[in-house]
Amino acid sequence: MLKKAFIVALSLALIVGSVFAADQKLIVIITPSHDNPFFKTEAVAADAAAKKLGYKTLVLSHDDDANKQDQEFDTAIASKAAAIILDNAGADATIAAVQKAKDAGIPSFLIDREINKTGVAVSQIVSNNYQGATLGGQRFVELMKESGKYVELVGKESDTNAGIRSKGYHEIIDQYSKLEMVERQSANWSQPEAYTKMESIIQAHPDIKGVICGNDTMAMGAIAALKAAGKGKVIVVGFDGSNDVRDSILAGDIKATVLQTCAYNAELAVAQADKFIKNGSTGKPEKQLTDCVLISPKNAKKLNNFVLSK
Secondary structure, eight states: HHHHHHHHHHHHHHHHHHSSSSTOOEEEESSOTTHHHHHHHHHHHHHHHHTTTTOOEEEOOOOOHHHHHHHHHHHHHTTTTEEEEOSOTEEEEEETHHHHHHHTOEEEEEEESSOOOOOSSSEEEEEEEHHHHHHHHHHHHTTTTTTTTEEEOOOOTTOOHHHHHHHHHHHHHHTTTTTTEEEEEEEETTTHHHHHHHHHHHOTTOOOEEEEESSSSHHOOOOOOHHTOOOOTTTTEEOOHHHHHHHHHHTSSSSSSEEEEEEHHHHHHHHHHHHHHHOOOOOOOOOOOOEEEEOOOTTTGGEETEEOOO
């Protein structure tokens, strides 16, 4: 298995090496699947920013598979990449890969998701998920009029953001004794899984009043299941700021979401990678937070591809 992985990595490296001139520096961009518009947006933004600065790029997806991610790091190392921009496949599972790149002299710049160790990546640039979740939680409480049964759909348990968002939601919601959480289930950031989970939850708790979700993809699955069951008036709140949820908000279905500025974070990571490559330092601390913004019917029209216009 290891031999096969090495051959795959070496083959990709040879392809990369045959395309790029010796004096052209390469930035490798690795994210989860581009089937999710959030991850596609950050990959596209990082790719454009790197090319604008004169770098060649290699854009890869690990599909939330730590083994695949490890192979892609081998490809980056064999290709003598100047830097890696990474939205990782696990807070613990990624540490060894980032360390391996560092040992090979290749700096990593993390976006969206942190890892559970400092000192191996140069930068960890993430949205302030806790701050964003408190915004979403407060809006949820207001929409629920401070009472009623509700459900929480959380993301992958291995993803640090899933726990941080849930904690932020409950920091606000748990202050209201008349709000009762009847189910808390993981739908693993997945729209189809959220749909299936909601079908079962609706049968068990037909009187739920609200659903608060750890991301927009799950929110889209939840609202679809609720509408199919004739319960489209149930309050649904998401997190991310996708165009799909923007359109749902404007249509009066999902009630709110929280915008993460993923394109900005990706561009910032590339800018810091460029500075580090040239100067050996970013001039910034490793861990950096960017604030989130509440999206409601009032400002949804200004949102496009995770960018809120002024």
